[in-house]
Amino acid sequence: MNTICTREELGRNVVRYVVDAPLVATHRKPGQFVIVRVTDHGERIPLTIADANPEMGTISLIVQSVGKTTREMAMLKSGDTIHDIVGPLGRPTHIEQFGCVLCVGGGIGIAPLYPIAKGMKEAHNHVITVLGARTHDLLILEDDLRTVSDDLIVTTDDGSYGAKGLVTDAIRSLVNGGTHIDQAVVIGPPLMMKFTSLLTNELGIPTIASLNPIMIDGTGMCGGCRVTVGGEMKFACVDGPEFDAHKVDWDSMIRRLGTYRTAEQVAAERYNHECRIGLDAAEAR
């Protein structure tokens, strides 16, 4: 049982929790995640450790409500408990002094991007951050990222904030403007990661992506999180979650994420029906 210390709404359907998890707080590194089970009949879902305070023994988790479990989690208040938290899992991000590091985040992927950008900054890199959102009020953590970035660019699909367009447009104009980038990190919706990775490949920028396949145990036991990287099968929970973005078989990974779409919709609808909460399901993705 892990107690929730604070709860804060970051944006539409996005909540930040600070949770008591001493072992995770003292052992985690940027890029790692936990697996959470909200109740004792619940599903196990992976969530990135967005930040940690080892002295206080707490970690922060940023959750976007997309389906049954994340919505159930969003209902929790400070003082409530989360049934199980296990971690830190996965390999930490490879952080070193690369020179100029481009951090690209989209949607909820901005949450896991934050600790990495912070780590890159602490390793004396010049950090340029590009954040993408569909529309302004879906953008999260802008201020947090600004504090760890030398430069920060926001794009929105509808032009409601920042530059109108996609993150790939912003990256292209950066490079066209003469910015030299030594390393890129991209985390976001799989399609965005795919297209960013195609672009950085074309531009010759080494890129790592943090993958978010469906997971159960997170210890390499089930193989459900398998992804194809460079033609080889890898288990994202133990071999990743970060991989060379240019070697990832994106289409297969995106397809596998849709495995339970029907079942998930049924579970989410039943849940909505049961508790009649007014969360905006339309913004789920």
Next chain:
Amino acid sequence: MNAATRLKLPPVVMPEQDPSERVHNIREVPFGFTPAMAVQEAQRCLHCTNQPCVEGCPVGVRIPDFIQAIESGDYLAGIGIIKQTNLLPAVCGRVCPQEEQCQKDCTVGIAHGDVGQAVQIGKLERFLADWERENHAAVIPQIAPSTGKRVAVIGSGPAGLTVAGDLIKLGHAVTVFEALHMPGGVLGYGIPEFRLPKEIVYAEVAYLTRLGVDFRYNTVIGKSLTVDEVRRDYDAVFIGSGAGLPNFLGIPGESLLGVYSANEYLTRANLMHAYDENSDTPILHGKSVAVLGGGNVAMDSARTALRLGAHRAMVIYRRSEEEMPARKEEYRHAVQEGVEFHFLQNPLEVLGNPEGWVTGLTLQEMQLGEPDESGRRRPLPIPGQTSHTLADIVVVAIGNNPNPLIPAALPSLQMNRHGGIITDEETMETPIPGVFAGGDIVLGAATVILAMGQGRKAAHAIHALLMRTTEIARD
């Protein structure tokens, strides 16, 4: 009763759920013996002086003695005898491959020329263990005075539980670290409810908790705590982290939607209760499920598929019926339930539709050649003989390898070519002083009783080590 009379007694048939009914529920298949049935079965034992059955049991359970106790109605004495060497009889009685172990050379079976006629040792063992649990008769053993020593056990599978049970009784403090949210290892997440009710596993864990064992779930050693931290805080460490790394075939199509490893399929069904409509964890309910492999894991997957509503469950195995490593009882139960067996078929490719969903398999017909190093005849492809079969779910059940998490976190361990930790055979100690290992992490995917046997050896050696260091400290 003389031997000739005993030999004439037919094996007592254990009542079971009817196959047509049981495929619609997850309750245990065999109901167990009534006391009268158990006594009748016990009467079949000849109490041989050479005790071939004891020879065949990896932990040397004093079989004729406990059977004698059943015959004379003293169940408490009987269970006491078993527990001297086997901490988990309710589990072993159900899942040991008895026909290859204790029952293999049983004199009664030999006399009838049929191992199927042997005294049903496993079922009698189960009877006593169930009797004890159902009557709350478990005797809390005398616990030795505290030695002040602390032992860390990594993994709560049968190996780890055995080490914990043995050492707590000897007065050491024991902490068990488990990565999952639930104990038992494969007993919890792998072997289905209809074969091993989880209530039994929990009862064993509750018993160990009463003895003082501290269980810490959601703790992955090597991640939540480093192995060095554990070594610093404890006087000895036992690694029982199991063989939880699923093998895939490496054939095209394995990342299609609807392809599962058996571990994932069974974990969703067991650990996460996906068979229950109210569970949040989804599982795909296929109409036609093809399971690749021929061991217990394959039987469990195919039978689980039927219980999840599949119209057709197929086991596809590249050797023949004879080489199949599954327990005979599981095979029999699977056949009764309508699982189809396709022998001498080797999958070449998983086929899919343009949306990425599985549609079937391409199979290569095989024939048996010369025996290989495992002693089983090697399957060889018959050139040109391939076929297709339709399936909307494929479960890959071709075995597991030792979990690499701990070895990766402790580079000074030495590994064999299957990824198993190399230990001293007698003490189970690794080359790192004070670090022991046993069970599937050493043997590769093996059996419950072998894992427990190694756990017991390690517990002896750990106790000896801790008492030695106590002596030195006192000097």
